[in-house]
Amino acid sequence: MAFTLEWKFRISIFIVVSGAGESKDASTTLDEASMAMKHELWMAKCARIYVDNAENQWRFKIFKENVEFIEKFNTEANHTYKLGLNEFSNLTDEEFAMFHTGYNPTSSFKNSSFQYENLTDVPPSIDWRNEGAVTPVKFQGVCGSCWAFTAVAAVEGITQIKTGSLISLSEQQLVDCSKNGVNQGCKAGNVLDAFNYIQTNGITSETSYQYIGKNATCDIEKTKNIAACIAGYESVPSDSEEALQKTVFDATVLCFGENEDGINYWLVKNSWGANWGEGGYMRLRKDVGFPEGLRGIAMYASYPVV
Template sequence: MALTLNTNIIISLLMVLSIWASLAMSRTLYEASIAERHEQWMARHGRTYEDQAEKEKRFKIFKQNLEFIEKFNNAGNQTYKLSINQFADLTDDEFLASRTGYKPVPSQSRTATTSFGYENLTEVPTSLDWREKDAVTQVKDQGNCGCCWAFSAVAAMEGITQIKTGKLISLSEQQLLDCSTNGNNQGCNGGMMENAYNYIINNQGLTSETNYPYQATEGTCDTQQETAPAAQIQSYEKVPSNNEEALLQAVAKQPVSVAIDSSGFRYYNGGVFDGNCGTNLNHAVTIIGYGTADDGTKYWLIKNSWGQTWGENGYMRIKRDVEAVEGLCGLAKDASYPVA
């Protein structure tokens, strides 16, 4: 009896040890798999680290981000997908610090509200894509510089310039980065589209990307290129705040700059985004159209400045006509557009 009992205990212990060993092996294989994916990701994006300690730190972040993305996609109950992209070894705070840059001033410090020239527009198309009308340049990349405000303003100005003149010209974000220091514009440390428009108006134009190429860092204003405008605007107007219908009227006539809460966008890969986000406006993009997905979901079409490998070749669809008056992620709170 005792021998049988001891034998059963030994067998049980061996089974437990076998399970532990199997789990340990699985964890080891899993870690090795993630490590290999990290190496492949580093090679694909040309990422290097200064030492082994930094690599281990970034691997841990990469692993956490990968697990989050895979868990989200495997749930299979969303209208959009996420993917591992060039931002996968950054923390949320690091990403937002380097890839956003909308920096509003307190409301009491802002200039008086401008008129809204499209308020009486009653007929708008059911869908619109300004790319199809050749009013959108290729997606650009702000790099590790918090100057989304410059890219948003430039994209809107490129659009209205083409609509008015028939010429699509890639304009200079770098000129705004270096020279538009009015208001609270602080180069890579953030700024506002309104201040960019005011600079362009006072400077009597903005030069081309070719004349003043982007460097992803703030430099000294090139006064020679500053006085060689490729396009001009007369003024700018604000879209009435918290009004997606008014925003639709404006986008029906031209691309529009908007501020947005981008906290949930980092790994967006495609589909109509309807995820969790607040109204803490920290990023600036340009709405270049709108439409309705196959499942009937209405969306805004957004041009971003995170390169062409992000999202849908650099673009994003985000849900339109939501219950919140601010629009999803606050996109209807602060919108503006240049007048040429």
């Protein structure tokens, strides 16, 4: 997978951004011993155990590079936020992109009609959590199933909006059973291929098919108790935050609003647990002056339809 410097920077931000992390003055150069101690403390806090010394040395090298990136970033004056350590701080950019963002450059992106194209009655803010359309923040663990969590969150939201019933749906069903396209369980996957699976097979509830965070054989009996269906999915026009906002208003579980200081932002739910960011959410500033939006949020958006 080839990464441009711009993409590498974006992924690095997502590896280390955290509301609970601690930052230090970057002018203080940490020697190898203190860095090793920092790594040991991080391992204990995040319950990381490596299989052998070779893996420990490799992960320590990655951890050290990420810490140095954090220190440098936090001393620069042109940023509106700080970075800190979290449970992903021993991953490379490529590993994080594959296992925790659903990014896959080989995936097809469907070009279709955009049903919200002529929508004009868009409110200044909306928070779908307050409307009962968002399930509590979940945790994908070490399984690279972000694609499944993303698809499920979108289907949970649109199902509640259309039916009034909020049901926590099964990511594990997608991990085990959605083998179409590039989907490979905990190894890799794509949201659009997950939508295709749900359109064909439906999806059961999390209660019926519980998440275990690892690959398993598809349990056909569990999948028979269908809790939600979709008619398909559509793509939001690329590089348009205006189009994305129209979609958010009607069809997804992203939230948007305005801070007290007047800055518009997107509030995005993640699958990395409630200890990450703001109780499991992160803010991305809107209307930043480039078409793809901050961190590329408007580049490849899609949504299910029922």
